[in-house]
Each structure stands twice: as structure tokens, then as C-alpha cells.
Amino acid sequence: MDVTKFKHHYSIRVRNYEIDWQGILHNGNYLLYFEVARVNYFKSIGISIDERLINGIIKIVVVRNEIDYYNSATFDDELTIYTRTAKIGNSSIICEGIMINEKTKMPVAKNVNTMVWLDPRTNTSMTVPEDFRDHVRKFEGSDCDMQTPTIEV
């Protein structure tokens, strides 16, 4: 699985209580892992979304998740999760994640996650804030931003 486009990675070790009755990482935990990595990704590029989310100053909701599961993981496996922003639209952002098992170097899962900014007062979608766009553009390049202004020459 090609991770060359990804500049951020985060490691998670599978915990005992996340193992299910089949002896493998329960499928519900993958979304949580991808989210933990994504939150860390945003933090690492200068976007701290936690306090403003808790206080209701900004409101970002997940509107779609796709997960493909390639190989199971089990207790104590170290998983590296690669995260990147694939696209910023008007009011939405699409992030991709790839999970690799460090022991086997095999892909474990892939995630495509779409989030939408909501106006906290009206609960309707709003334009992705400019400072957020800036941080992502600086890290990922401007290709991912559908609203990147055309530079006139």
C-alpha cells in the first residue's frame, strides 16, 4: 500500500480489552484508532481543535466513514497509522488514513473520513475557516484545497 503521499504517522499498540471473542482486534476500534491518529495529525500541523470543540465554539461533525479491513490485528501489535488531508471543499474536509502492522509490514486497514463544519448557532454547514485551510495548505500543499485561489501571473 502506497504511503508516499502521507507526511504524518502515529503509532498505536493494540490493548488487551480491544480484543474480541474471536481473538482479534474488534472492527469497531479501527475507527477510533484512525480518529486518534487524525486528531494527532491536526495537532501536529498546528490545529488544536479540542477546547473549542468542548466549549462549542466550533462544531465539526463526521458525515461519512469508509473502512476497508485487509488483515486482522491482535494483542500487542504495533500499528502505524498514516494520515493526510485529501481534499478541502467549501464546508467539508476529506481525510485518508492507512494502517500498517509494524510486525508484518502488511496493511491492516484504510479509512476515508469526511467531516463538515457546522455553524454552532444554526447547526447548518458553514465555510471551512480560513486559518484551518492555511494550516492544511502549508503542510499538504495547496493541491488538496478546492478553494485555493488561482495565482494570477
Next chain:
Amino acid sequence: MDVTKFKHHYSIRVRNYEIDWQGILHNGNYLLYFEVARVNYFKSIGISIDERLINGIIKIVVVRNEIDYYNSATFDDELTIYTRTAKIGNSSIICEGIMINEKTKMPVAKNVNTMVWLDPRTNTSMTVPEDFRDHVRKFEGSDCDMQTPTIEV
């Protein structure tokens, strides 16, 4: 959202510890809810998969999940989850789920879940067992089964 094709539903009440720092049901719980409903769906059509899964006699793994989130849910909301089998392939099965908020009657989320049967000895895909097909065909009709034998006349 059209639930007329769905013959099974299951109710879940949102628990306090499932509410996140934004005051809404955390997105990771939706997959768990859909799964709880799906396990109940299989049980209700005569397929008890629990003990054979625990003992490793059968091995069924999730290979893909899609979730669309339409409206957030919050503490104590009663959610009705409609589940059906959309398709049985050679070694895979696709289930659909729709979640409705009983208070607002609004759709909350939709799930498309693909599972694959693995041979427990080789971990390679195997044909969906005939008794499993039978139970699903009886409940859903034979349209969903790609291997339903053509009835010759």
C-alpha cells in the same frame, strides 16, 4: 429514508458514557450499534453465530464498512435500527442498516457492511455455508442470494 425492504428492527437507547465532548453520540458508537442490531438480526432468523465464533469453528470477518451520518443523536435517545441482508455472494455477505431516531423520526445514519467467511484452518475465504444461505433466503427471499439456483420448469 425508505425502510420498506427491512423486516427486522432493533432498539437501542443512547447511554451516557457514549456521549462525547461535543455532547453528542460519538461517531465510533454507530458501528457498534449497527453490529449489535445485525447480530440480533441473525439470531432472530435462526442463525446463532456466537459460540461457533468464540470456539473458532467458524470465522467471519468484516472486510468493509460504510457509514453515512445524517443527524446527531444524544443521551437517552431511542434509536431504531433496521437491518437486512442485501446480497450474499460466493464467500461474502452484504448487510444494510438504517438508524432512525424515534423522537424525531429522522434518519440518524446508514451502514453498509461486508463480511467474508474464512476457513479457520487456512484463513482463506470459503463459500458461505449452505445452512446460512438457507436461513437468509427464507427470511429475505432468494433475490439477495447470488447463488440461488435457477428453478427449472
Next chain:
Amino acid sequence: MDVTKFKHHYSIRVRNYEIDWQGILHNGNYLLYFEVARVNYFKSIGISIDERLINGIIKIVVVRNEIDYYNSATFDDELTIYTRTAKIGNSSIICEGIMINEKTKMPVAKNVNTMVWLDPRTNTSMTVPEDFRDHVRKFEGSDCDMQTPTIEV
């Protein structure tokens, strides 16, 4: 196990994803179950704590939990949780919970939970609000309240 002092009960069915690699309900879920039952207990006696907690108007924190595990539970078991307030002190409340397996009628676990009211502005303990005391006294009798005023004759 004697549940005669308990006037409230709540039922929970064990979900598949709560089963651990030993094939039994993971020990971490018991606390969650007792809490779900306790939140329902408070709701049923007229105390709705959810919105005020989310909005930070009141702040109640758990300061101690004891759990004794008597018998394991497994998938699809129906557990009945009995909850009562054992004692209201100046700024704290002690609740007891007993969990019974409906299939075997055997006790599964027991919980003693202590919570403390905090002043949201200072994060220091404050007196349990009078309206809260009233609701509990009405349901449990005044024996549990260490501050119940002596009725003079």
C-alpha cells in the same frame, strides 16, 4: 444476595463487542453498566442530570468505586441491576448496585459508588443541593440522608 432494600432495577443485555478474549463480559464493562443503571435510577426519581452536566451548570464527580465480581456473564445474558442511594453526606452521595443474571438468578457483581458535588467555578466540594436531597428522600426514605432535619415534636 439481598435486594429487598432496592426499589429500582434496570435491565441490560450483554452485547457481542463487550465480550473479551476469554469469552466473557470484560470486567471494565461492569462499571459502565452500573452507571447506566444509576443514571436511569436518578431519572426515574425525578433527577435529570444530563443537560446541566453537559452545560457545566452542575459538576458531579466519581471519587470512589468498589466492584466485587461474583460470577462471569457472557453474550446475550440479561442482567438486572438494582440501584439505591445508601447515604447522602454533606457533599457526597453513596450509591449501591447489585447485578443479577436473569438466566441463572445468580449475583454477578456488586458496586459501591461515591460521588461528590463540585462547585463548577472553584472545583471545590459543595453541599449537595436541597432539591436533589428531596428527590432521594422521597424515594428512599429519609434514613439515607445524614442531613435530614430532626423532626421536633
Next chain:
Amino acid sequence: MDVTKFKHHYSIRVRNYEIDWQGILHNGNYLLYFEVARVNYFKSIGISIDERLINGIIKIVVVRNEIDYYNSATFDDELTIYTRTAKIGNSSIICEGIMINEKTKMPVAKNVNTMVWLDPRTNTSMTVPEDFRDHVRKFEGSDCDMQTPTIEV
């Protein structure tokens, strides 16, 4: 809080989805954190209990948990958990855990956990295996083992 008796520690960073509607680490996660640290403690002293647990060769169940909560933790806090074996009885073992917030150096919580060995065939308690005792004695010293043979001179 005195951690001088503890020779093992393990770090956990609080994840976003573990934060509750009050904006703090939900009380149910503490038990999970203490367990993750304890499993790592056993691994680090040479006791790998995972596969034998999954395969049902050994059966160890939690019979009691006590948690005292001293200070709340929140998103992204780094918590260090100190773990030690306090006592090995005939068929039981008592472990202690102390959780410290690395940012504030304040104690967050304390756990006393009692586990019992069960004979997998009969589900009745059995003597703690000698190889397990040996590993613990070597790491903790023989004081913790109630069955440490008196060395005759």
C-alpha cells in the same frame, strides 16, 4: 503519593473519544488504563498471559476492583501508571496501581485489583502456578508471596 515501592511504570495518553460530556476522562476508562498497565507489567517481568488466556489454557478472573479518583484528567494528558504486586495468596493475587498526571505531577487515581486463578475444566479456584510465583518473587522480592517457603538454615 508514594510510589517508591513500585518498580514498573507505563505511560498512557488520554484519547479524545475517552472524554465524556463533562469534558474529562470518563471514570470507566481508569480501570482499563490500570489493566493495560498491569498486562504490560506482567509482560515485562516475563509473564505472557495473552495466548494462554485466549486459548483457555489458563483462566484468571478479576474478583474485586477498588478505584479512588483524586483528580480528573483530560484530553492529551500523559498519565504514568505505576504497578506492583502487593500480595500473592493461595489462589489469588492483589495488584496495586497508582496513576500520576505528568503535567501536574498530581495523583489521578489509585487501584487495588484482586484476581483469582480458576481451573479451566471445573471453574473452581486453583493454586497460583509456581512459574507465575517465581516471576513475581524475582521482580518484587519474596515478601509479597504468602506462600514463600521459609528458608531453613
